[in-house]
Amino acid sequence: MTQIDSLRIDENRLWQSLMALAQIGATPKGGVCRIALTDEDKAGRDQVVQWFRDAGLQVRVDEVGNVFGRRPGTDPQARAVATGSHIDTQPTGGKFDGNYGVLAGLEVVRTLNSHGIQTVAPLEVAFWMNEEGTRFTPVMMGSGAFAGIFGADHIRSQQDGAGITVGDELARIGYLGDVACGDVPGGAFAAYFEAHIEQGPVLEAYDKPIGIVSGALGQQWYDVTVTGMDAHAGPTPMDLRHDAMLAAARMVDAVNRIALEQAPHGRGTVGHLQVLPNSRNVIPGQVKFSVDFRNLSQTGLDAMDAAMRAEFAQLAAQCQCQVEITQVVRFAPCIFHPDCVASVRGAAETLGYDHMDVVSGAGHDAVYVHSVAPTAMIFVPCKDGISHNEIEDAKSEHLAAGCNVLLHAMLAHAGVA
Amino acid sequence: MTQIDSLRIDENRLWQSLMALAQIGATPKGGVCRIALTDEDKAGRDQVVQWFRDAGLQVRVDEVGNVFGRRPGTDPQARAVATGSHIDTQPTGGKFDGNYGVLAGLEVVRTLNSHGIQTVAPLEVAFWMNEEGTRFTPVMMGSGAFAGIFGADHIRSQQDGAGITVGDELARIGYLGDVACGDVPGGAFAAYFEAHIEQGPVLEAYDKPIGIVSGALGQQWYDVTVTGMDAHAGPTPMDLRHDAMLAAARMVDAVNRIALEQAPHGRGTVGHLQVLPNSRNVIPGQVKFSVDFRNLSQTGLDAMDAAMRAEFAQLAAQCQCQVEITQVVRFAPCIFHPDCVASVRGAAETLGYDHMDVVSGAGHDAVYVHSVAPTAMIFVPCKDGISHNEIEDAKSEHLAAGCNVLLHAMLAHAGVA
Structure with missing residues (x-):
């Protein structure tokens, strides 16, 4: 030998x-x-x-x-x-x-x-x-x-x-x-x-x-659509907004937090994000983005999925918006x-x-x-x-x-x- | 009469x-x-x-x-x-x-x-x-x-x-x-x-x-560029990321918070946001966005400007990114x-x-x-x-x-x- x-x-x-x-x-x-x-x-x-x-x-x-x-x-x-x-x-x-x-x-x-x-x-x-x-x-x-x-x-x-x-x-x-x-x-x-x-x-x-x-790592990918209401940035006070960008931004932060809670193998990424109408002085009425969750166990992925759904619902409500989540990819x-x-x-x-x-x-x-x-x-x-x-x-x-x-x-x- | x-x-x-x-x-x-x-x-x-x-x-x-x-x-x-x-x-x-x-x-x-x-x-x-x-x-x-x-x-x-x-x-x-x-x-x-x-x-x-x-309201508009590093969403653990999307998301939230601190007349809006390369399974290496601040006093606008610069620097560092802020419009x-x-x-x-x-x-x-x-x-x-x-x-x-x-x-x- x-x-x-x-x-x-x-x-x-x-x-x-x-x-x-x-x-x-x-x-x-x-x-x-x-x-x-x-x-x-x-x-x-x-x-x-x-x-x-x-x-x-x-x-x-x-x-x-x-x-x-x-x-x-x-x-x-x-x-x-x-x-x-x-x-x-x-x-x-x-x-x-x-x-x-x-x-x-x-x-x-x-x-x-x-x-x-x-x-x-x-x-x-x-x-x-x-x-x-x-x-x-x-x-x-x-x-x-x-x-x-x-x-x-x-x-x-x-x-x-x-x-x-x-x-x-x-x-x-x-x-x-x-x-x-x-x-x-x-x-x-x-x-x-x-x-x-x-x-x-x-x-x-x-x-x-x-x-x-x-x-x-297993993978679960999602398409997320946050819908608020377009409005002029100037005449619309903060409390009367339905700001889809703000809701989406908080969701991006939540994706990161959810992944960190599943350390060391949890990973959460928002790689794609699109803003409508995407004009400098218009409060965005709609934001679409992707979520890519990865983890080494299905239990972990399930927990990330559940946490995301709960947090996104809460964050959308906070910003007077709606949220729709569609799972598009799944690898065990x-x-x-x-x-x-x-x-x-x-x-x-x-x-x-x-x-x-x-x-x-x-x-x-x-x-x-x-x-x-x-x-x-x-x-x-x-x-x-x-x-x-x-x-x-x-x-x-x-x-x-x-x-x-x-x-x-x-x-x-x-x-x- | x-x-x-x-x-x-x-x-x-x-x-x-x-x-x-x-x-x-x-x-x-x-x-x-x-x-x-x-x-x-x-x-x-x-x-x-x-x-x-x-x-x-x-x-x-x-x-x-x-x-x-x-x-x-x-x-x-x-x-x-x-x-x-x-x-x-x-x-x-x-x-x-x-x-x-x-x-x-x-x-x-x-x-x-x-x-x-x-x-x-x-x-x-x-x-x-x-x-x-x-x-x-x-x-x-x-x-x-x-x-x-x-x-x-x-x-x-x-x-x-x-x-x-x-x-x-x-x-x-x-x-x-x-x-x-x-x-x-x-x-x-x-x-x-x-x-x-x-x-x-x-x-x-x-x-x-x-x-x-x-x-x-007076207006101050900015162009913001957050630069991190592109990386594959799967193989890159959370702690080794330079995630420009995460940093930008936290900045969007900060814009909202800074405006609320200037109630009732402070307004803060991110209307335009662009992600690069904007691919589902790539951690974004760069995000560009606009900030539109409005307030009824110049003192208030100055405070918003200063708070933004301080918070953005901190948030960029937190996410291992760089941030560049350019003021593009100003109405008193x-x-x-x-x-x-x-x-x-x-x-x-x-x-x-x-x-x-x-x-x-x-x-x-x-x-x-x-x-x-x-x-x-x-x-x-x-x-x-x-x-x-x-x-x-x-x-x-x-x-x-x-x-x-x-x-x-x-x-x-x-x-x-």
């Missing part, structure tokens, strides 16, 4: 692969535009599949365009230990979001190959179709179909703005496979790990190279599998990396895969917490550390032959 | 004049579009000038298009007692804003004519050029030039969006007069009264037909002349009308005229406090009451021969 414990991935090779893939769809500002099922996505997929084959992986493509590269183990009965992420990007995306998880998986395989190490269980590296949901909605389409959350037919019939379907585009770019969604040779994954840049500021703020991701919270989380923690400790427990605030393919296989995630810091942006950046040493954790967590589950 | 005390204007004649003038530029929704210095304004001016002449008034036009109709008194040395308002409207304006004050003045003259009553001092009825400031800014152009606040050349050189000047349009529609701004035969007005719909909800709320206007408060206010009050009491003291929250021509002549205003209720709107409405009996108050206030200053 000491010999295996000292095994490390090749930091330079991982970085070179990331930089090479980032050339496909590269933007002038240093980012990447490789939107799912476009020509750029095809070129990126072809490159990664070529690398999979060069590394000896057996490639299969499922009926919604998820791609799997398999490295057989010594036990033909053993279920695969898998990793992966996505290679599609936002229109003004970065080099690391998704791509890192896929190429870290490839680097694990290359490292085992170059050291001639066999595993008992097979290993798989996956890239999931259309995680970003930029052109075709919903987000995390491929992993959702793999997990049985969406039907394959339903996914293939989704249209972009021009009426082109996912199925048409999969066929056109040569990634409409024949493997049924969710089918894995030898049965469902024994475990699934996903390495990802954090896309948030926590690891950087605490100066930790490794985040052990215990789960992903996800607690990753304790065995997988323990393997990530164990690997980080064996490797001597400074680490901390974190939660994922955003959705990831791992959240869907979690429903069909024991799952955990590994986060590494990204510069200033910035992602979904062409200036997204990460340090090579952090990416290497995350990849080493991935390697050892996977080996812990797959077993060295 | 008992005979004069029983004198009343002709409610029906006043109403018919208002309805007739409202036909010029009438909109399908029942409002009026008669923007200053357009063909519609010319048609409205021609109609009112015709009525002035029919009522025996001597018409003069000054060098910025203000029009005055003079009814001589018995004392050739006496200075005129004047009234007036404006006949230009907002693009979707109503029948009463401005028009009421001009036609109430005409109705005062017609009433005196039909009863054969002579006054010692001359009377004048004015309509001021471009009060609304819709096509040419600034607002209250004509009365401002009359009062010497703006130079006549400066006003005539103002351009609309198409580059056409006020001077060009005055010449085109035949209202570029030769009387110097501020010149009145016999010297400055002895007194000026302006009757106007309230354009606010106070008189209706308190069920009073007459508002005795003690002054007009105006306290109307006690003798004129007393005449309005005396007339309302003599006539037995229920009344209350109010302030004007908005600007009026009277505010500028006040700087060159003892001035006061008379308000009458308008439906739901709505103005600058095609559904602007007022009751004939209230309009008549205000006109009777105007008649008796003017007679108190002009003297019956």
